[in-house]
Amino acid sequence: MRYRLTFITGLAIGYVLGTRAGRERYEQLRKCAQRFAQNPAVRNTAESAALTGREAATKAFDKVEDRLPNSFSTRIRSLRDHRGAAEDDWGTSNT
Structure with missing residues (x-):
């Protein structure tokens, strides 16, 4: 019983300290990640990567648009129009 009590006490102390x-x-780590995400260089890089990705997706869609079902093409065009109407404010364009 004594060994069990010693083990449980040690376990509890280790848990609390850990x-x-x-x-x-x-x-x-959270503060470091937050500082990293708020860094203007990181934000610029992320914004340019997002824009490059959008441009690549648009070019790919334009090449395969005629091979896709009409309902799919219509849905993509409506999403594209919706996104173009409201520009996002993510990135460094506001800073």
Whole structure:
């Protein structure tokens, strides 16, 4: 019984210390990731990658549009029109 109690006590202490250190490390990593995401260079790169991806998708769609079912092409065109009407404000265009 004594060994069981010692083991459970050690387990509890290890859990408390581990979660405390784990939470501090988690907060440290979260703050680092937040600073990284708010970096203007990172935001510019992400924005240009998104624009390049959109352009590539548009070119690919234009090449295969006549081979797709009409309902599919119509849906893509409506999504394209909807996206073009409201520009997103993500990226560094507002900074």
